[in-house]
Amino acid sequence: MGAALRPATTTPAAWAGAVLLLALVAACSPGTAGTAGSGTGDASPRAGGTLRLAVEKEPECLDPHQSPTESARLLTRPIVDSLVYQDPQGKFHPWLAREWKVSADKLTYTFRLREGVTFTDGQRFDAAAVVANLDHVVDPKTKSLLAGSLLAAYRSSKALDPLTAEVTLKRPDSGFLAALAQPNLGIESPITLKGPASKLCAVVVGTGPFKSETGFTSQKGIDYVRNPAYAWAPEGTKSGPVPLDRIEVTVVPDNSARLGALTSGQVDAVTGLAPASVGTLKSTPGFTLHTTRFPGANYSYWPNTEKGPLSDVNVRRALRAGVDWRQIVKNVYFGVYDGAQGPLSASTPGFDGSLAPAYGHDPAEANRLLDQAGWTGRDAAGYRTKDGKRLTLRHMWSDPSVSNLAVQIQAAAKRLGVEIVEENLDGGTFVNRLLAGDYELIDTSFSAPGPDVLRVLFSAENIPTPERGISNNMARYDDPRTEDALKRALDAASQSEQFGVYAEVQRRITEDAAVLPIYSPLSVVAARDGVRDVRFNVDGSPDLSGVWLAS
Amino acid sequence: MAGVLRMREAAAPGRSGTARGALVRLVLVRLAASFAVLWGAVTATFVLLQVMPGSTADVLLARSSVTPAIRARLVAEYGLDDPLPVQYLTYLGRIARGEFGESYVLRRPVWDEIAAQLPDTLLLVATTLLVTVVVSVLAGLLSVNRRAWVRSLFAAAESLVVALPPFWLGLLLLTVFSFTLHWFPAIGSSSPAGLVLPTVALAAGPAAVVAGVLREGLLRAMEEPFVVTARARGIGEAALRLRHVLRHALLPVTTLLGWIAGSLIGGAVIIEIVFSRQGIGRLALSAVANKDMPVVVAVVLVTAVAFVLLTITVDILTWVIDPRTRDAGR
Numbered sequence A: 001m002g003a004a005l006r007p008a009t010t011t012p013a014a015w016a017g018a019v020l021l022l023a024l025v026a027a028c029s030p031g032t033a034g035t036a037g038s039g040t041g042d043a044s045p046r047a048g049g050t051l052r053l054a055v056e057k058e059p060e061c062l063d064p065h066q067s068p069t070e071s072a073r074l075l076t077r078p079i080v081d082s083l084v085y086q087d088p089q090g091k092f093h094p095w096l097a098r099e100w101k102v103s104a105d106k107l108t109y110t111f112r113l114r115e116g117v118t119f120t121d122g123q124r125f126d127a128a129a130v131v132a133n134l135d136h137v138v139d140p141k142t143k144s145l146l147a148g149s150l151l152a153a154y155r156s157s158k159a160l161d162p163l164t165a166e167v168t169l170k171r172p173d174s175g176f177l178a179a180l181a182q183p184n185l186g187i188e189s190p191i192t193l194k195g196p197a198s199k200l201c202a203v204v205v206g207t208g209p210f211k212s213e214t215g216f217t218s219q220k221g222i223d224y225v226r227n228p229a230y231a232w233a234p235e236g237t238k239s240g241p242v243p244l245d246r247i248e249v250t251v252v253p254d255n256s257a258r259l260g261a262l263t264s265g266q267v268d269a270v271t272g273l274a275p276a277s278v279g280t281l282k283s284t285p286g287f288t289l290h291t292t293r294f295p296g297a298n299y300s301y302w303p304n305t306e307k308g309p310l311s312d313v314n315v316r317r318a319l320r321a322g323v324d325w326r327q328i329v330k331n332v333y334f335g336v337y338d339g340a341q342g343p344l345s346a347s348t349p350g351f352d353g354s355l356a357p358a359y360g361h362d363p364a365e366a367n368r369l370l371d372q373a374g375w376t377g378r379d380a381a382g383y384r385t386k387d388g389k390r391l392t393l394r395h396m397w398s399d400p401s402v403s404n405l406a407v408q409i410q411a412a413a414k415r416l417g418v419e420i421v422e423e424n425l426d427g428g429t430f431v432n433r434l435l436a437g438d439y440e441l442i443d444t445s446f447s448a449p450g451p452d453v454l455r456v457l458f459s460a461e462n463i464p465t466p467e468r469g470i471s472n473n474m475a476r477y478d479d480p481r482t483e484d485a486l487k488r489a490l491d492a493a494s495q496s497e498q499f500g501v502y503a504e505v506q507r508r509i510t511e512d513a514a515v516l517p518i519y520s521p522l523s524v525v526a527a528r529d530g531v532r533d534v535r536f537n538v539d540g541s542p543d544l545s546g547v548w549l550a551s
Numbered sequence B: 001m002a003g004v005l006r007m008r009e010a011a012a013p014g015r016s017g018t019a020r021g022a023l024v025r026l027v028l029v030r031l032a033a034s035f036a037v038l039w040g041a042v043t044a045t046f047v048l049l050q051v052m053p054g055s056t057a058d059v060l061l062a063r064s065s066v067t068p069a070i071r072a073r074l075v076a077e078y079g080l081d082d083p084l085p086v087q088y089l090t091y092l093g094r095i096a097r098g099e100f101g102e103s104y105v106l107r108r109p110v111w112d113e114i115a116a117q118l119p120d121t122l123l124l125v126a127t128t129l130l131v132t133v134v135v136s137v138l139a140g141l142l143s144v145n146r147r148a149w150v151r152s153l154f155a156a157a158e159s160l161v162v163a164l165p166p167f168w169l170g171l172l173l174l175t176v177f178s179f180t181l182h183w184f185p186a187i188g189s190s191s192p193a194g195l196v197l198p199t200v201a202l203a204a205g206p207a208a209v210v211a212g213v214l215r216e217g218l219l220r221a222m223e224e225p226f227v228v229t230a231r232a233r234g235i236g237e238a239a240l241r242l243r244h245v246l247r248h249a250l251l252p253v254t255t256l257l258g259w260i261a262g263s264l265i266g267g268a269v270i271i272e273i274v275f276s277r278q279g280i281g282r283l284a285l286s287a288v289a290n291k292d293m294p295v296v297v298a299v300v301l302v303t304a305v306a307f308v309l310l311t312i313t314v315d316i317l318t319w320v321i322d323p324r325t326r327d328a329g330r
Helices: A012-026 A070-076 A127-138 A176-181 A190-194 A255-263 A275-282 A313-322 A325-332 A353-359 A363-372 A400-416 A427-436 A453-458 A480-491 A495-511 B006-010 B013-051 B056-063 B068-077 B084-096 B110-143 B148-163 B166-180 B192-222 B225-232 B237-267 B269-274 B280-289 B293-321 B324-328
Strands: A050-055 A084-086 A092-094 A097-102 A108-113 A154-161 A164-169 A221-226 A246-251 A269-271 A287-293 A296-303 A384-386 A392-397 A419-424 A441-447 A516-520 A522-528
Touching (some): A050 A070, A092 A176, A108 A127, A127 A164, A127 A190, A255 A269, A255 A522, A255 B166, A275 A287, A275 A522, A313 A363, A313 A400, A313 A516, A325 A400, A325 A516, A392 A400, A392 A427, A400 A419, A427 B056, A441 A453, A453 A480, A453 A495, B013 B084, B110 B148, B110 B192, B110 B237, B110 B293, B148 B192, B166 B192, B237 B293, B269 B280, B280 B293
Parallel strands (some): A050 A246, A392 A441
Antiparallel strands (some): A084 A092, A108 A164, A221 A246, A269 A522, A287 A522, A296 A516
16 A cells, blocks of 8 residues: 555566565554545435446455455455454444353453354355364465464364354454454355365355355456345444445556546446546546545654664654655645554554654754764765764665655755665565665555554564564564553453553654654545445455445 | 569479478477477576575565464475475476476466466467558558658658557557547457457557568568569569568568567566456566466466477478578478
């Protein structure tokens, strides 16, 4: 999602960058999204019709148990249901599980399952299916790229009776329900799980409102038809029959081609439009923009807090205060993106809005902090120096779509006397330098449906190293008090307690300037006016199950 | 036509048997050489992927953080920790046995993926070649032997077309003929109508180049003494150009077309992306970025085999077009 203004991805380096970014954006667990209005207002949904949707990205493998990508979540949500439903505000509701109990030690979850649910291949949904699914995700043979994060605390599960499943954890995990609510732990037909994993990469069978017997074809797309038996929409959502007969999803990687296909009536809706195209559509009659801010971490610059000039907290604070991030975002993205107000996007459940003032523009303070940090000299080019060494920060990236933004930030930093060197790298070199900690700044966003993303991004356990491999604490932030808070968050008995602890984490991160947040990426569905009730899931992806066509 | 031309004489009935034997030998020698080419391509691919920065495991797992157990399993299963010579020999052995395995990233058998993407690629290459040949021959024949300024006009137009970036031309065609005039679909590669714009975008450059080469060839052939002889026998201008001059000029063009066809198989990435078409090019691009060795190797092999087949075809065509080469085959 850092990919604003992403042009046709035309070079291998660009591709690698996009892939890596996608990867970083993809992992993690749940929380909330604000839902944008979808201009309905009128009448009850009209049944029938085919929604033609063009999407920008495709999963390498459709199976959400194996693939962590955002696009796998989007494309399988119509097919698979989950045990619990998490609404965009972060609250949990019954879905395939009618109710659940958590033991006092927070290690055992007991789920009472809904009766009479069938998979679209005719199999019955029961407790054995739940066990088979969770075991499938953690089975090393599945090579799930997700099990490590989503089910890290999972020990085992068993069927107590046909409609009661019990899950045991190794340690308390306050994020467990949120993980279960994601399509990545969605329930697939157990028979298909026994088949070859490669088949699951194309055809996924679930209990959802839609089914796709032909499945996903890479570089092409996927077609769904309505599941006529569907009568178990999550509680708290608009229930009733699913309006659409069919959905045809086509992968259209080029932004201009997507925009043109929409405006010329070749598709009904598109996702992932670049900000410039969003601006164009705003002034085009006949089309509606449905947007929500992606929950999770904002698109940010991640300072290397471990070594180099940015290991000094004053230099990090100076950079945060000295660059007018919001103005730059406004200029570069045509006012489409909102400037960041903290480490998390404002739509994330558990977001602490009280920290916003700390992210204001204050160049005088910035210069004072830099002087205090000892960067008092000036060289011939006007950059600050200390002991004769220039204050130089290497910004490492591999996604060319952000270069406009990077250039503006570079210019703003120069006014402070800070030199930012832009290093556009191929994917492999990028990874090597990331693991070695050989950089001062990295940029990326990280969408995730809840504040648990803070652990992924700031726990010392997630600092990327050659031994550990890629991990997402790119700030290489290692603070014992934050670490302690992150542990307490896992132990939290309630969501409000959990949010309280995460508010503390956000405060620490802000004090330490461990991240330089820039803007909140937008999840965009642009559609012709006849497409109604476009809503968004808790992870910011569009929810296709309630969409209907007024014309 | 009679026996005016040398090419006609060379194909005289009495010598056709030996000539056919030469053709068979030509094909056999070519086939033997092709194995060397394929081995070279496969080895070069292996070396290049090893030289690329970043360990394969790291790049593969860049999509998310996994447990050490999963990482170890992936490394063991793909043999990423074996010494390089062992990896290379295992790799050669597998290819020799025709085992291409499963894509590291797509998690499907490589050949399934190739089989899914290849038909669209081949179709596009075929239509592109056809258009290239028709357009360039027409342009060549029309422009040759006209006044100098007409030829310059053609040459200028060709240079302009060659200079157009294909993605820009693709987007321009989309904007005009799909988004504005609604003549052709912008997405969906399966229908014949969906082939038109990508074919035009892809054929424009090659057609311009080939037309230029062909015109030069035609101009040179027009200076040959046999043209005077043919004219003296009262042949019409059109027949002269089509039957005699064109045949001479086609030789360099055939070689050029073989090369163009080969490069289009994996090289149409940008057009595939702009027109949202399935194809080998996009497959190759993402595979290289992800260090997805099994897929890269399969794509390289498919392309190499295509080049080999095309080279053989070009040789046969040359043999048919120009009898002089038949003697050289012996």
